[in-house]
Amino acid sequence: MSKRAYFVTTPIYYISGNPHIGHAYTSIAADVLARYHRTLGPTFFLTGTDEHGQKVEQAAREAGFDPQAWTDALIPKWKALYAAYDVGYDDFIRTTETRHTTQVVAVFERLKETGDVYLGTYEGWYCTNDETFWLESKLIDGRCPNPECGRAVQWLSEENWFFALSKYRDRLVAYYRAHPEWVRPERAYNEMMSTLEGGLDDLCISRVNLDWGVPLPGGGVMYVWLDALLNYLTALDYASDGERFRTFWPPNVQLIGKEIARFHTIIWPAVLFALGLETPNVVFAHGWITLEGEKMSKSRGNVVDPFELVERFGSDTIRYFLLREAHFGSDFSFGEEKVRLRRNGDLGNDLGNLVKRSLAMLARYRNGRIPAAAPSALGARFADLGARTGALVERLAFRDALEAVWEFVTALNRAIEEQKPWELHKRGDDAALDAVLYDLCEGIRWLAHLTFPFMPATARGMWTQLGLAGEPAGAWSDELVWGRLASGAQTAPAEAALFPRLDASVA
């Protein structure tokens, strides 16, 4: 059974401001999937930035920059976010790159040829101040409904390009019915299905009153959302039928925030239908991080700075927290005290202390050398742990996966209490002592593999302390076989704890 190549994407992030914790959240989840799948076969993890559109242009002008110079200046900060959280993407695409814009135009031409893109007239009430078309029904006393504007609107009629979205409505409905799990979680699927049942209008995909976008032949620029969606194709060299495209299309998992589900689960598959391409296996709309139950927003002044956070707690602690605290599809409330409790509890007391006490006893009783393996009840009991955890990761059930791993952590701690190596040593029961110590080392090796996608730095730390070279790699089904840890090797326990205790003043 050959394992197909794995392709995972995040949305390309709209670069109108600085990155925040939500961007880190999505990126970390994608990174976990990518790291896990790299143990199984060829994997491609794509992310990037969405740099066109009115808001970016406006922000740039206000800062006294030309839009390109402005986005160029912001990019390092975005890339720094990935570095800070150990997110290892395979490609980072910017919609202002030539490789993207040329392909966008090629797609546009192709859709014109198939008749899915046509020239039409866009009419509506337009507010020049907001540069927005408003529906008649939204107007308040015939004026702009934006409470901060309220200016008079004018009837405008523009010639524009349209995408024949309505034509694909029935096919989308049929597709949804045939693939009930293609949009997840179920909540998102249901919402999008009801949107579809409400009917679809064709989509205006060009903007004549905007300069900052991909220029279309004959004038105007492409609607920023279509431009953005196409990144998933252009990054793979779709237009030239590149090697990447042939290897990795279609995406296995596309992660999105729930607010952009409509674009990714209605417009996007319709575009792919029009292009005659396969659709993604799964579009997963994850939940929002709220702060003490409230939505984060600049106006509330409760935005969590991801850089400050990682500096205080460390990348692995935040990565673990974000994926362990709530189910991936649900919203959850962020709080620094919660982070601290996870850090000191799960990570410090359970995992970090387990590694430290195990290797300390090995050093004290066996000069740090890994003893010979013996038949192990523990190994037998957890024989399916790799398979179970892997299945959960593949389903994006990160929380359940980590819970499964922590059951193992608890079992190892319990094994120490039950076997009491210190008593075995006093009693001179060498066989029993060797057996426990081996189990502990082998357990730590397993934990290094299992935690690697989630906490790469910590996993490497455990690996190195066991005296192993490199880093945890290879499929769990091959590596998580009890007894693979070679005996006789010299361990290298670290002086420093994996997760030093943080007192309340830190958080």
Added chain:
RNA sequence: GGCUCGGUAGCUCAGCGGUAGAGCGGGGGACUCAUAAGCCCUAGGUCGCAGGUUCGAAUCCUGCCCGAGUCACCA
């Protein structure tokens, strides 16, 4: 307003037709290898409210109350 999702032990949540569960916090205990960590024991909550279906309902149906989301941009 339409639609969606929630309301279960102090907190975060699981359970989703068969006499209430986990983790954390709190309380108690025995130990000492370890980051005053770990391990063991301990939670008596009318499962939002009111009806209904059923031999039997957190679990299905109806109504109501409360909270959140979504229907325009936003991970």
